Amino acid sequence: MELGSPLPSVVEAWVAALQRRDVLDWGGIALRITGVSIVDPPAFGCGRARMRTETPVVMKSPPSNQLPGQTWVLPAEPEFPTLFNNNLVRKAKTLGLAPDIGLDGIVWVGPKRSFAVKGGAKPGATVDVALSGDPQVLQALWSWGLGQANAAGFGWIGAAQ
Known part of the structure; x- marks a missing residue:
């Protein structure tokens, strides 16, 4: 474990x-x-990383006038990169680190999977992403996980380079 x-x-x-x-x-x-x-997390000394998750990454879009409730956004959807990048920056700021982090690209997306957790089902998909930024932020993300609901086991990183 x-x-x-x-x-x-x-x-x-x-x-x-x-x-x-x-x-x-x-x-x-x-x-x-x-x-x-x-x-210990990888060093990520060059400021670049590829991270592949073992568990699905989940992201929610904020409520809007068009969509009053939050909706789940999957990695293949057009809104995902912006929401995902905002999540990376928020995590860096939460840890008191410089928000020098960015999504360079989504390399691979696994099949959609939904899991029943407290509060209902959460849909997501495993991903392989290319990131760049401060090595300390990349190390923190490797230890924290990608996306939202990491405490419930989502976005757990299985491989990084």
Whole structure:
């Protein structure tokens, strides 16, 4: 099992807590802890990255006069790149990092998948994206995930280069 956070203090707290336990009750499933290790993000020293998600990326469009409620936007839809890029910038700012980050392109889009989570079904698709920006922001995104609803398991990055 992998857990991720762009905040080192959160990761350190998880490690400390998990190292003191033999078993973790994860939603009624007993997981035996046999080892805990920290995986450092790639360096991204050149300021460029390709990231492919293992779980779907979900994005919502904000309400508008034409669409009063929020709607789900999939990676192949025209609004997705702008919403996705805005999400990248917001994450950088949230962490107090310079918002030097941008989507260079969507390289690949997987099939649409929907998952039932608290609050209803969320549709999305796995993606492979090319990003450029500050290496520290790229590292934080690698640890956080792409898109929205990362705490629910969406946008988990499985491969990066």
